[in-house]
Amino acid sequence: xxxxxxxxxxxxxxxxxxxxxxxxxxxxxxxxxxxxxxxxxxxxxxxxxxxxxxxxxxxxxxxxxxxxxxxxxxxxxxxxxxxxxxxxxxxxxxxxxxxxxxxxxxxxxxxxxxxxxxxxxxxxxxxxxxxxxxxxxxxxxxxxxxxxxxxxxxxxxxxxxxxxxxxxxxxxxxxxxxxxxxxxxxxxxxxxxxxxxxxxxxxxxxxxxxxxxxxxxxxx
Amino acid sequence: xxxxxxxxxxxxxxxxxxxxxxxxxxxxxxxxxxxxxxxxxxxxxxxxxxxxxxxxxxxxxxxxxxxxxxxxxxxxxxxxxxxxxxxxxxxxxxxxxxxxxxxxxxxxxxxxxxxxxxxxxxxxxxxxxxxxxxxxxxxxxxxxxxxxxxxxxxxxxxxxxxxxxxxxxxxxxxxxxxxxxxxxxxxxxxxxxxxxxxxxxxxxxxxxxxxxxxxxxxxx
Numbered sequence: 001x002x003x004x005x006x007x008x009x010x011x012x013x014x015x016x017x018x019x020x021x022x023x024x025x026x027x028x029x030x031x032x033x034x035x036x037x038x039x040x041x042x043x044x045x046x047x048x049x050x051x052x053x054x055x056x057x058x059x060x061x062x063x064x065x066x067x068x069x070x071x072x073x074x075x076x077x078x079x080x081x082x083x084x085x086x087x088x089x090x091x092x093x094x095x096x097x098x099x100x101x102x103x104x105x106x107x108x109x110x111x112x113x114x115x116x117x118x119x120x121x122x123x124x125x126x127x128x129x130x131x132x133x134x135x136x137x138x139x140x141x142x143x144x145x146x147x148x149x150x151x152x153x154x155x156x157x158x159x160x161x162x163x164x165x166x167x168x169x170x171x172x173x174x175x176x177x178x179x180x181x182x183x184x185x186x187x188x189x190x191x192x193x194x195x196x197x198x199x200x201x202x203x204x205x206x207x208x209x210x211x212x213x214x215x216x217x218x219x220x
Numbered sequence: 221x222x223x224x225x226x227x228x229x230x231x232x233x234x235x236x237x238x239x240x241x242x243x244x245x246x247x248x249x250x251x252x253x254x255x256x257x258x259x260x261x262x263x264x265x266x267x268x269x270x271x272x273x274x275x276x277x278x279x280x281x282x283x284x285x286x287x288x289x290x291x292x293x294x295x296x297x298x299x300x301x302x303x304x305x306x307x308x309x310x311x312x313x314x315x316x317x318x319x320x321x322x323x324x325x326x327x328x329x330x331x332x333x334x335x336x337x338x339x340x341x342x343x344x345x346x347x348x349x350x351x352x353x354x355x356x357x358x359x360x361x362x363x364x365x366x367x368x369x370x371x372x373x374x375x376x377x378x379x380x381x382x383x384x385x386x387x388x389x390x391x392x393x394x395x396x397x398x399x400x401x402x403x404x405x406x407x408x409x410x411x412x413x414x415x416x417x418x419x420x421x422x423x424x425x426x427x428x429x430x431x432x433x434x435x436x437x438x439x440x
Binding site: 006007008024025027028029031032034035036038039040041042043044046048049051052053055056057058059060062063064065066067068069070071072073074084085086087088089091093094095096118119120121122123124125128129130131133134135136137138141152153154155156157158159160163166 | 226227228244245247248249251252254255256258259260261262263264266268269271272273275276277278279280282283284285286287288289290291292293294304305306307308309311313314315316338339340341342343344345348349350351353354355356357358361372373374375376377378379380383386
C-alpha cells in the first residue's frame, strides 16, 4: 500500500518558487497536452513518424534525467497554498487533465468552463461518459471541500440526459448538506444545448474534520 | 451539434492497412503517453526545459502538417473490424487512455488488467475517483455490447469501498439483464488488496437494436 502521508506534505516552498515552477513546467505540460490530439489525428508517413519519434525520444531523455519518484501528491506551504499539479482532472503539470480551472462563487457554488479536445472521445464524436464522470467527480469534490467538508468520493451517481459534445463545456456543483462525515453534493455538465449529465455525490470527510466541525458549530 | 453519422463510418480499410497503421501510430501514442508522467515529475532546469520543448515543437510541426480534422470517431470495414482508436479509455492512438485492453470470457464476462501511471492521480498517491469511473464506464459499456445490447450510458452509479491505488489494477463487468432498450450491467475495480470501487450501469441501446433483438428472440 502506498504511504499516503508522505505524499501529503508541507514542502515549505516560498510563493516565488511556486510561481517559478508553474511558469516553467505549466507550458511543458501544455506542449505534451497539444501532442495528444496529433497522436490521434496525424496522417504523417513512416519517415515523418520516425523523425517525430526521434524528437520525442530526445525530449524524454532530457526530462527523465532528474525527476521525482512516485506521484506528485498534495503539496502545500505554511501560507496554505495547496498544489495538486498531478491531478488527473485539474493538474497544472498533467497532460491527461483538460485541465479544469475551478472557480468559487460567494454562495459556495463552484463552476468551471473548460475545453475537451478529441482525446476525450467515447461515442463517435462525443465526450466519453467516463470523462464526464471525471469532470463531475472533481467539481463535486471541490464543492464539498469549499463547503467545509473535504473528503474522498463515497458514492457518485451520474445520469446521462443527452450525448455530451466535445469542445467547450461548463460544469458546476453545490453542496446540499453535511451529515457527520458525509457531504451531499449535486452538479451537472452543460453544453451549448443545455444540461447533458447530472450528478449526485456523497463525499466522506476524515473523522477529525467532522469532529472539528461539530466542535466549531457547538461554539456558535 | 456534431454530425454523429459522419463519424461512424465504414472506411473500407483492408486488414493489412489497419495493421500497418496500428504498427505506425500505436508506438507514437506510446511515446506521447510516456511523456505525461515526466511532465509531472521532471526536475529539469530552465535550459533543459527549453531544449525539451524545442524537440516537442519540432515533433508537433511534423505531426500537424497532414492530419484528419475532428475526432477519430468509430471506423469499421466490411469484415466488421471496428476501430475506436481515439477512445479516452481504450484508444490505441490516444495518450489519455491507459489504454485498456478488454477481454471477453465465453460466459460474457469482460475484464481487463491495466496499469495507471502517476497521471491518473486524485487523492495523494491514489487513483482519481473519476478515472475509476472512466475505466468502469468503458468496461460496463463493453459488457452491454458483448451481451448484445450496445448503447450509450444512461446511468452509472459508483460506490467507492476503499482508496484505489495507482499501478497495476483489474476491472471486470458482466451483463445482468436486458429490458427493452436497457442493459443492466455490474462490475468493479480491484487492486492488490481487493475490490476498491463497485459500479452499476444502465446502457441505452438504439431503438432499432432493441427491435432487432425482439424480432430475433421471437424466432427462437
